[in-house]
Amino acid sequence: QVQLVESGGGSVQVGGSLKLTCETSGLPYNKYTTYPVAWFRQAPGKEREGVASKNGYGTTRYSDSVKGRFTISRDNAKTTQFLQMDNLKPEDTAVYYCALDPLFLSGSALLDSSRYRYWGQGTQVTVSS
Secondary structure, X not given: OOEEEEEOOEEEEOOOOEEEEEEEEOOOOOOHHHOOEEEEEEOXXXXXXXXXXXXXXXXXEEOOOOOOOEEEEEEHHHOEEEEEEOOOOHHHOEEEXXXXXXXXXXXXXXXXXXXXXXXXXXXXXXXXX
């Protein structure tokens, strides 16, 4: 059974930083490296939004709202992905979810939530002024 567990959320002031971690388990041996991973977020009353993604070939994609402030990375040996969030703004407040899919994704599909099969439970990020 594939499981994704996020951690690292919390409360921070405007301009601060947080690093989210997503640990994955239950995947076939050595398959994690080939799968695209992503981070999504959902604020109250809004649709889920793709934030950042990285596929097995190292291609990354970011939403315009976080480009230059957020960085996605992955440690394939530990089947873990990260989201470094810098210069946080109040509009970044949301529940953040990590996601993974066993199929190759590229282009705009990398930030399409309907393309991801496995999801974490979410972690709250709150940015206050």
